[in-house]
Amino acid sequence: MKKIEAIIRPEKFQALRKALSAAGIGGLTVTEAAGTGKQKGQKGIFRGTTFQLQLLPKIKVETIVEEQRLDEILDIIIKNCSTGNIGDGKIFVSPIEETIRIRTGERGKEAVL
Amino acid sequence: MKKIEAIIRPEKFQALRKALSAAGIGGLTVTEAAGTGKQKGQKGIFRGTTFQLQLLPKIKVETIVEEQRLDEILDIIIKNCSTGNIGDGKIFVSPIEETIRIRTGERGKEAVL
């Protein structure tokens, strides 16, 4: 299995979610993040009480998929999240060694979807 | 070392934390997340100002452990986080190549706990 981690524009999330769902990818974990790429945060706001910094608000979307579906899912993300302007985001792919559905104890392939 | 990432029901966190602590696992990082599995979010609320979506609130618990303790810790999570109802969550395991305690610069085994 692979973890696909996409740091995207918040306003692109709904379109991405629909496209992934249409492709049969229902399993998603979403986190609020903030970041900088080459483009440094300008008027960025991050909702922390403990620190204030010039970062741009982003959404981190994580989906664990079977390796055979990796390229297809990467294409869906690129297609749905790019505007052509700086700040469209990044995708990182990393290995996942085990997946478990807590309710049933199922592992691997059976547990991913 | 392995990273265990568990996406669980928020209301199960306290029990899980106690069980892990009793097993000598004190090192935990917790993040607020939102997600969907096969079960699609219904009246989900996520505390974002930047986007509103139908996702269910979840807690992501990450703990880096030595490989020899992996199965034991997975069992503790499954036991403490399952209700038998859909939405109990998922566990993902991934490789960690280095661990460093910032205060001392210790690495590896010495830095995990």
Add this chain to the structure above:
Amino acid sequence: MKKIEAIIRPEKFQALRKALSAAGIGGLTVTEAAGTGKQKGQKGIFRGTTFQLQLLPKIKVETIVEEQRLDEILDIIIKNCSTGNIGDGKIFVSPIEETIRIRTGERGKEAVL
């Protein structure tokens, strides 16, 4: 590529960011987290509505870098985030198999910075 994940004191973030930027590392993703190490959270507060627990507020900083820069970046983090007191944080290193810049579709080395 490697992912460096540092769980640090929130008050150290600005110094770390400046030091990384001076070293040419602009790509950072920041998340609010909460955690415990050996030191258990005392009067910790975490901004969740869904659970209340005794955890200490931390910042998770993630940066994906080329492997050849790994040791240098680890040193910058240790140097900028340690106070010598318990609770300075941890660093975890893990493998990243692919990096994509969504705007251009660039991959690998070209997409990291």
